[in-house]
Amino acid sequence: MAEPIIAPIDDFFQPQGVAIIGASAKMGSPNNQIVQFAKQMSLTGKIFPINPKADEIAGLKCYPDLMSVPAVIDLIVIAVGPQNSLAAAQQIKQRRETKGDAGAVAVVTAGFKEMGTAEGEKLQEDLIFTIKSCGARIIGPNCQGVADTYNGINTSFSVPPNTTKGGVTILSQSGAFATSFLRWARDQKLVGINKFVSLGNMADLDFRELLPYMAEDEKTKVIAMYMEGIADARGLFDVAAEVTQKKPIVAIKAGKTALGTNVAQSHTASIAGNNDIYDGAFRQAGIIRAQNVAEFYHTSRVFDKMPLPKGNRICILTVVGGPSTICVDELVGSGEVTLAHLSDDLKENVAKHLASSANIGHPDGYIDMTASVTPQIHTDVLSLLMADDEIDGIIFMTSPPGFLKDEELAAALIEGYQSVPVEKRKPLLSVLMAGNAVSKCRTLMEEAGLPTFEYPDDAARVMVNMVRYAAYRQRNK
Amino acid sequence: MDCQSLVQKCAAEGYSVVPELEAQEVCQSYGITCPPAALTADKEECLRAAKTMGFPVVIKIFSKQIIHKSDVGGVVTGIKDSDELVKAYDQLMNTVKNKCSQAVIEGVLVQKQMPKGIEVVIGGLQNEQFGPVVMFGMGGIYVEVFKDVSFRLAPLDKEEALRQIKETKVYKLLQGVRGEQSCDIDALCEVIVNTGRLVAALPDIKELDFNPIFCYPDGCCVVDARLVVK
Numbered sequence: 001m002a003e004p005i006i007a008p009i010d011d012f013f014q015p016q017g018v019a020i021i022g023a024s025a026k027m028g029s030p031n032n033q034i035v036q037f038a039k040q041m042s043l044t045g046k047i048f049p050i051n052p053k054a055d056e057i058a059g060l061k062c063y064p065d066l067m068s069v070p071a072v073i074d075l076i077v078i079a080v081g082p083q084n085s086l087a088a089a090q091q092i093k094q095r096r097e098t099k100g101d102a103g104a105v106a107v108v109t110a111g112f113k114e115m116g117t118a119e120g121e122k123l124q125e126d127l128i129f130t131i132k133s134c135g136a137r138i139i140g141p142n143c144q145g146v147a148d149t150y151n152g153i154n155t156s157f158s159v160p161p162n163t164t165k166g167g168v169t170i171l172s173q174s175g176a177f178a179t180s181f182l183r184w185a186r187d188q189k190l191v192g193i194n195k196f197v198s199l200g201n202m203a204d205l206d207f208r209e210l211l212p213y214m215a216e217d218e219k220t221k222v223i224a225m226y227m228e229g230i231a232d233a234r235g236l237f238d239v240a241a242e243v244t245q246k247k248p249i250v251a252i253k254a255g256k257t258a259l260g261t262n263v264a265q266s267h268t269a270s271i272a273g274n275n276d277i278y279d280g281a282f283r284q285a286g287i288i289r290a291q292n293v294a295e296f297y298h299t300s301r302v303f304d305k306m307p308l309p310k311g312n313r314i315c316i317l318t319v320v321g322g323p324s325t326i327c328v329d330e331l332v333g334s335g336e337v338t339l340a341h342l343s344d345d346l347k348e349n350v351a352k353h354l355a356s357s358a359n360i361g362h363p364d365g366y367i368d369m370t371a372s373v374t375p376q377i378h379t380d381v382l383s384l385l386m387a388d389d390e391i392d393g394i395i396f397m398t399s400p401p402g403f404l405k406d407e408e409l410a411a412a413l414i415e416g417y418q419s420v421p422v423e424k425r426k427p428l429l430s431v432l433m434a435g436n437a438v439s440k441c442r443t444l445m446e447e448a449g450l451p452t453f454e455y456p457d458d459a460a461r462v463m464v465n466m467v468r469y470a471a472y473r474q475r476n477k
Numbered sequence: 478m479d480c481q482s483l484v485q486k487c488a489a490e491g492y493s494v495v496p497e498l499e500a501q502e503v504c505q506s507y508g509i510t511c512p513p514a515a516l517t518a519d520k521e522e523c524l525r526a527a528k529t530m531g532f533p534v535v536i537k538i539f540s541k542q543i544i545h546k547s548d549v550g551g552v553v554t555g556i557k558d559s560d561e562l563v564k565a566y567d568q569l570m571n572t573v574k575n576k577c578s579q580a581v582i583e584g585v586l587v588q589k590q591m592p593k594g595i596e597v598v599i600g601g602l603q604n605e606q607f608g609p610v611v612m613f614g615m616g617g618i619y620v621e622v623f624k625d626v627s628f629r630l631a632p633l634d635k636e637e638a639l640r641q642i643k644e645t646k647v648y649k650l651l652q653g654v655r656g657e658q659s660c661d662i663d664a665l666c667e668v669i670v671n672t673g674r675l676v677a678a679l680p681d682i683k684e685l686d687f688n689p690i691f692c693y694p695d696g697c698c699v700v701d702a703r704l705v706v707k
Binding site for chain 1: 600610612629703
């Protein structure tokens with residue numbers, strides 16, 4: 001028999017048609033939701049529910065099996081129960097061997113190796129063996145599959161179909177963790193997504209293949225990676241170190257506390273918890289490791305929206321004293337960021353726009369405009385900072401005074417930011433500490449590509465991460 | 478004998494930790510400096526060796542059966558001259574013979590006692606998920622208490638080693654505090670790089686500790702090299 005043709009990973013993200021084995025007509029069930037979302041996202045409408053007991057699901061014609069679908073179907077979703085998954089795999093094999101499509105398989109079904117039972121493991125092995133024997137590739141099992149906002153693909157039951165498009169690609173060992181990110185971000189358009197991959201048990205495709213794929217993917221600007229356990233961590237880091245030469249990877253790793261269980265005969269082995277080795281390996285490979293969930297979310301989205309800083313000299317522009325001190329603490333405490341030096345020229349020019357009570361340069365790099373501000377003052381001062389080559393990044397902080405309208409403040413900041421040409425732009429992180437009271441302002445800014453924050457320390461940590469990654473790229477030039 | 482064979486031979490002979498002289502030999506061939514040392518068969522030979530390397534010296538009992546030498550009085554440090562060495566030698570032999578009458582004593586190891594420096598540790602291990610790994614940090618007997626360490630996957634280059642060092646607090650000590658001279662950090666980076674080469678090339682070494690390493694303004698020295706083979 002001829003060697004099977006190995007399907008390209010593109011089949012997951014640019015399929016001509018999508019078939020869903022196990023599609024359900026029952027509203028409110030996950031397998032119905034998958035069909036609904038797939039249909040709502042689809043640009044072509046080529047979604048084919050497979051279910052021998054239904055004629056129509058979500059307004060789409062239903063087919064009894066894969067062989068009877070009359071169009072090209074590159075991506076197959078297996079959503080049947082685990083006991084029926086092998087039969088589904090056989091259908092895929094038959095389809096691929098006779099028609100040559102069906103190259104990408106997302107196994108949403110759970111109940112395999114993750115159960116920790118011998119039966120679960122055996123079932124997974126048999127499933128993967130059958131699918132791979134015809135050259136098809138698998139994501140999962142026990143996952144939510146893939147989504148692609150530009151190509152209109154969605155095999156999940158929880159990636160919102162109206163997810164904002166952008167440059168963040170998510171690779172996640174937890175489907176729920178990743179989709180909650182998208183839902184959190186949706187209303188204020190905090191994040192724009194390109195691709196989403198829920199990896200599940202990683203029985204076939206894993207980080208080692210998907211990272212380089214995303215490095216080559218034109219629309220991916222940053223890769224956000226949620227990790228749990230990895231058997232071949234070395235393999236992952238070897239690949240990642242290449243990818244980070246091109247694009248930032250932001251990672252969050254669950255399971256910090258487990259220590260090596262071997263009986264150590266040396267100081268080194270007794271102290272070497274895997275988490276500490278992960279820490280070192282992340283840094284070595286140029287991966288930004290987020291220490292908490294908020295930092296992970298914010299860092300990923302800011303890498304997408306903002307250019308990298310050229311250096312580590314950051315200016316704080318504020319109308320609120322206390323929170324700014326917290327921000328400075330976080331920045332300087334990192335040991336990797338300094339406050340920018342404000343030249344006499346710059347200080348003089350800034351002073352022309354501000355009240356005499358304003359604090360310009362105490363400490364150096366810090367400007368407190370006080371609350372006597374107008375939208376125009378925001379624009380003018382921000383423009384000066386944007387044009388100054390001795391400043392590599394800006395954190396703007398305010399608790400917007402009630403007399404400033406959301407629309408006016410947003411417009412003023414956007415104008416100030418855009419006062420210099422694109423190639424001269426630097427990261428600007430804006431902290432608007434008034435929660436939902438300024439949600440309109442935040443949304444307007446986010447839509448214009450300016451990231452906003454609720455808390456000053458979150459913004460500071462993101463800035464440190466940007467500086468760190470920029471330094472990594474500099475030294476690997 | 479190449480290092481690989483040497484390490485395998487030690488394992489085959491039933492050692493779980495490579496004996497000191499062989500460990501030193503492995504280190505030397507990876508460019509890692511240890512203090513001068515010699516295995517001596519009797520008191521006269523010991524004396525000659527000590528004079529050649531120069532006082533002060535340390536003497537240690539050398540026996541396959543004795544793993545924790547200092548627990549049985551098998552180590553005497555700070556020997557300043559020939560007279561002290563003669564006394565220390567006799568005392569060492571008596572104590573060990575009393576405490577471990579079954580042990581076959583193969584000789585006495587004499588080693589130059591290095592002046593104190595800033596103490597650091599460099600470690601290495603084979604990790605199931607990561608492969609060869611190197612550790613750097615504050616050395617001494619309280620390594621596990623302070624945990625002032627950072628890790629890298631091996632092998633690595635000197636620039637990466639420097640970044641690894643900078644992640645620890647002991648880096649400040651190495652730079653010199655309270656008017657002290659700064660240590661030779663470049664030399665230390667070289668030891669990290671060489672340790673990385675060593676663990677990557679010799680997978681039979683499961684764990685290793687260079688602890689302490691004394692750091693000086695001009696170089697550094699691995700005072701104790703512990704290579705664990707199983």
